[in-house]
Amino acid sequence: MAEQYKGKVDFYAVYILEAHPTDVWELQSNVRDKVLFRSPRDEEERASVAGACVRKLGIKFPAVVDSFDNRIETAYTGWPDRMYLIATDDRVLYKSKPGPFGFHPQDLAAALQKAVGTPNQSRALAASSK
């Protein structure tokens, strides 16, 4: 989707506090997928885990890291995951329901279509042919 809307909309990952760190709430899926990290002790450790996340998941768009006091997560209620579409005049155009249940890319796609129109056709075709 980020590729389809390139030039019209920018995508950013906002890396926040861990959803299932080993020292708080480790799930079986964490063990199965070998995604085992404790709660970061400082900003640099959080950035290190964020880097591993971006590399392993192949996230192509840029990422920013929330400060260690979790100010951005608190203001946007982003935990454990959530999506926002924000206009150039600072208005929130789309706010997903909180994850994991509310994380629906198709709802974001509908909001993007409403806000900026259809995705770039050539990119959409190239993306779909891969």
Place this chain on the structure above:
Amino acid sequence: MAIKKNTKRWLGGIFAGLFCLWLGFVGYIDWAMRQPPEVFGHVMAKMPMPAYFLFPFETMWSDARKGSLDMGGKAPDFTVKTLDTRAPVSLASLWIDKPVVLVFGSYT
């Protein structure tokens, strides 16, 4: 007849007690959902899986985590560090030229 009445009272008392226990349990989960994520995580880590089905998790979660930022509202600005260069940047500067999608999440 008397035995049936007593049985009904006894059963009614049991159900009333169980209902009160369930209300208390749901209230505790609702409280936990509104706490910081670490507190909520510690509560849920101790909960056996079958207990997840004893309350309307998704409905309660959506309400607890709705937050104060609504659609149409002004997205707050903060100074944040980029992952690649660790340089500070104003969050609002990301959407100056074109709309932005913010995807919140973590690896775990």
